[in-house]
Structure formats: C-alpha cells, structure tokens
Amino acid sequence: MMDDELKLRTELVEACQNMSRLGINKGTAGNVSVRHGEGLLISPTGVPYDKLTPEHVVAMRWDATFEGDVLPSSEWRFHRDILQARPDLNAIVHTHSTKATAVSILEKDIPAIHYAIAATGASRIRCAPYEIFGSQELADRAIEALEGSRACLLAHHGVIAAHVSIARALALAVTVEELASQYLLCLPTGEPPVLSEEQIAEVLVKFKTYGQQSPKVVEGYRQAS
Template sequence: MEEKTKKEMAEAVIAAGQRMLESNLTVETWGNISVRTEEGIICITPSGMSYQEITPGDLVFLDPEGKVCEGSRIPSIETQMHVKIYQNRPDVYAILHTHPVASTVFGVLRKPIPVITDEIAQAIGGEISVADYALPGTVLLAENTVKALGEKNACLLANHGAVCVGKDLNACFKATIVLETSAEIYQKALAVSGCEPVELKEDDVKAMYDFAQNHYGQRERR
C-alpha cells in the first residue's frame, strides 16, 4: 500500500478518535474506529489505548480477512465486528463504534428505535435494531451486529453501545449524532402520557433515504 494512503487513513482514524471523545460519544478507551481502502485493507484503532495519545504508528492494518499485515499493536477487541461488517457491506468504507448515553438507554431496554424523525430516514435508512447480546470481542457479537445492521447505517448493541457505518467517517459521525439525538427525542416522546410516538411510513422513509444519499446537497445546477 502507498505510504500516502496509509498516512491519510491513520490521520482520519486519529482525528475521529479525538472527535469521538470531545463529542462525549464515549469515555476513556471505549469504542473503536476503522476505515478501509477499495482493495479491502482496513486501518483500525489499537486495543485499550487513550485516543489522546494514539500516534500513526499505533494503528493496525489488516487484510480483508482480518489478519494483521502491518503494525506492532494489538488491534481493537472488536476487530471481528469491523471485518465482518466490511465483508457484508461493500458500500461501507468506515465504521464508528461508540457508547453514547441516550442511544445506550435503548440498548439496555433492548428496544429498537423506530423511524420517528426525518433525520433517521435520511441518515440511517430505517429502524435502528438492537443486536442480540453477546460478549464483547466475540465472533457471535460480530455476527449479531451484521444481522441487526442489515442494509442500514446504524444499530444498537444490547447493553453496550452503538455501531454506525458509512462511506467515510463523516457519514459515520452524522449517523451517530442523528441516532443519539433521535434516542433523546424518542425517550421524551415515550414519556408523554396518553400519547404514542408516530412512526413514518415505509415509502416515505425510502424516498427520503434515496434523496439524501443521491440528490441532496450542492451539485451542478441544470
């Protein structure tokens, strides 16, 4: 792999680690981050190191099967989860696993968050499912996560945290923030007695997701 590509991947992962801490999306050394190349080479955070102290030399590069091809550190405990997501989602180039508070409330309740806001439809593409419980770092947790994600950009892990995926780390942060904000809104909406939050219709969700992925933002005007 080109040194330039390696450097860019390492810098993106390190910046995301700092952003994750500053945005209160995790504490201490929890959570993990990766990006991958077109060829499937993965750059992932090392296990149990402070996000403020990680330098490019601490990052670990893996082949598409998850075998270490470069780096002296032990890769994240959730390496299997990242590898299996990439194997199942050719559209995904970055993964962000965080422990945000409001989202984790629903992971603890093991209650999915339905599409109750336009933002969920646009950034995540459907209901946020909860992956069945499995111990951290296990292949079973990796498999359960792939199943809960499906074709969407976010899922919750039972009694644990959130996993968001996307075309780059910015898209992962967007999905994570939409998930966390929507979890707060859902919690408040559920607390209003005598009323039930209303879910958006599937056709509207599909239309919004398609628009957000393919047409939204600045582009050449016709």
C-alpha cells in the same frame, strides 16, 4: 507508509478524538475502522485517544493477521466482518454514546420518529440481541441488525454507525445519538407515533441530493476561506 494510508490513519485518529469532543464517547471506549488495501485500518485497544497517533493504528488483513506489537481493538471481528459483508460501506464508528446505549439497554429499536432516521438508509435502527463484546456471535448479530441499514444498536452495549467514509460514519453516529435522545424524551408518554414506510421512502429519495452544492459553489467557498 504511502501518503494515502497516512491520510487514512490520520483521519481515523482525528475521528477517535472527535468522538470525545462531540460527547458520544468517553475514555478508551468505542473504536473506528476504515477499509484499506487487502484489509482494514483499525484503532488499537487500550490507547487513550488523546495519546493516539497514526502509528498506533493497526493495519489488519482480512484473515485477522497484522504486523507489529500494537494490538487492534477487541471489537475487530465485527469491523472486519461488516466491511467484508457490505461492500457499500468503507468505514465504521462504534460508540458507547449515552442516550443510544440507554435505548440498547431497553433492548428497543429506534423507530421512525423523525425523518432524519433516513440517514441510516432504513426506517428503523434495529437493536441486535446481546452477545459478549469481541465475540464472533456479536459480529454475526451486528451484520443481521445492519441488513439494509447503515446503523444499529448492540443490546446493553452501544452503537455501530457505518458509511462510505470515516467522516460520514462519525456524522451518522451523532445522528443516531440525537434520535435516541428524542426517542427517550417521548417514551414517558408511551410509544410515539412514527412515520410510515412511504413517508420514509420519500425522504430517502430527497436525501440523495440533500445538502449538496455544485462544485462551482464549493470551490468559491474554499477560495473565499
């Protein structure tokens, strides 16, 4: 196993375990994948996250073949298809986080109630229509719901968050859960007011440099640490 692959496998395992620590997943629900080589690395099916090791991670080719006895996540289809359809995305985090899943049960999109929705690259988080888990139909619906965005809900199911890295996909999954919580708190009073497309476009521009420090500052922080 090459060093870069081992690094990705380790990062994937840590992300799976962090989903539980962050409170956005329970048990063996959810899954994580990352683009690698001529395919992807994906978390296995049915292995408790506290027992997961880099060796359990499955290396899958684009044609869905893989080596070894460890089976990939049952949701491998939408992981593979999204990564193939979206070259701008390198990693996917799928969760059954409570609040976002509750919104998906209502079969609602999450509108632009807060400027943080711009982290998805879009002005709303769409909810894909229900399809049975693990199916090609679900993969197709997910790709449609992700058009122009990095996150979507799956009706009566959960969340997909995707980004350029595992760390950023995981952070986006947390943001989706926060937005869902805010939306659910607003709903008892009716549909809340939302930011306009123009306002979200302004936020998207500011997000290009949001939270970024110069390399000199970052290196100084590392040395001080």
